[in-house]
Amino acid sequence: MSNSTDRSFVATDNAIADLVRLMQRLRDKETGCPWDVEQTFESILPYTLEEAYEVAEAIERKDMEELKSELGDLFLQVVFHSQIAEDAGIFTIHDVARAIVDKMVNRHPHVFGSIDIESAEAQTTHWEALKAKEREAAQTDNTPVSALDGVASALPALTRSEKLLKRAARTGFDWPSTEDILEKLHEELSELEEASKSGDKTHIEEEMGDVLLVVANLARKHGVDPEAALRGANSKFKKRFVEMELAARNDGNVFKELDLDAQKALWQRAKQAD
Numbered sequence: 001m002s003n004s005t006d007r008s009f010v011a012t013d014n015a016i017a018d019l020v021r022l023m024q025r026l027r028d029k030e031t032g033c034p035w036d037v038e039q040t041f042e043s044i045l046p047y048t049l050e051e052a053y054e055v056a057e058a059i060e061r062k063d064m065e066e067l068k069s070e071l072g073d074l075f076l077q078v079v080f081h082s083q084i085a086e087d088a089g090i091f092t093i094h095d096v097a098r099a100i101v102d103k104m105v106n107r108h109p110h111v112f113g114s115i116d117i118e119s120a121e122a123q124t125t126h127w128e129a130l131k132a133k134e135r136e137a138a139q140t141d142n143t144p145v146s147a148l149d150g151v152a153s154a155l156p157a158l159t160r161s162e163k164l165l166k167r168a169a170r171t172g173f174d175w176p177s178t179e180d181i182l183e184k185l186h187e188e189l190s191e192l193e194e195a196s197k198s199g200d201k202t203h204i205e206e207e208m209g210d211v212l213l214v215v216a217n218l219a220r221k222h223g224v225d226p227e228a229a230l231r232g233a234n235s236k237f238k239k240r241f242v243e244m245e246l247a248a249r250n251d252g253n254v255f256k257e258l259d260l261d262a263q264k265a266l267w268q269r270a271k272q273a274d
Helices: 015-026 034-038 041-060 064-087 093-107 120-138 157-170 178-198 201-221 226-250 260-273
Strands: none
Touching (some): 015 064, 041 064, 093 120, 157 201, 157 226, 226 260
């Protein structure tokens, strides 16, 4: 008679419970996966961020089958972090779910309470006010609460800039018009030009940051997501560059061996083709 342990996994009709049970099996110190067992919040963080970006990419491509798959990958990350926390006796996946349910009920009194909110814009204002109260209530010391508190430092820099600027604008600290911001952009570009002449890398980096911050502010003023705009520009650049390489090969040339004028001519061809 065999003494081997049955390691099969039997799925049920409750897929979410199955996923939680699956992660518990993977993290089992005796019979689980060695890689999963040794992971920490910090070690899987890059995967969590990567999965979030892959969700965004599927949405941008309008690929619903891929979106379903990527949301599953992101969901796994939530369960993974929660299981690490449970193993350490900190909280469970059920605590995570309960916390977000309570938070969403509290932030939607117009749905689950007696408050009437007439528009999406008014709801956004109310939402931000509630979040501000939550941040104030969460303060554990006497440090004054800032309007900029709660904007995660781990966000992509352009996204964080846009959020910080939006928070600042709610206090009245904002340029009156896009023309004013464009004027500021020209000013910062001039300062970057001067820094470039100095050759001081630290100064150049500082001025470059100022330029990007103003660009993020301009995007905010136009209601444009700067990250989405840059992702779009990246995709367009890649498409045109690949077309340039292909055109060079079709002409019997190696792209990197062409001089800059010839490469620019191919760029114009690719741009016109778009």
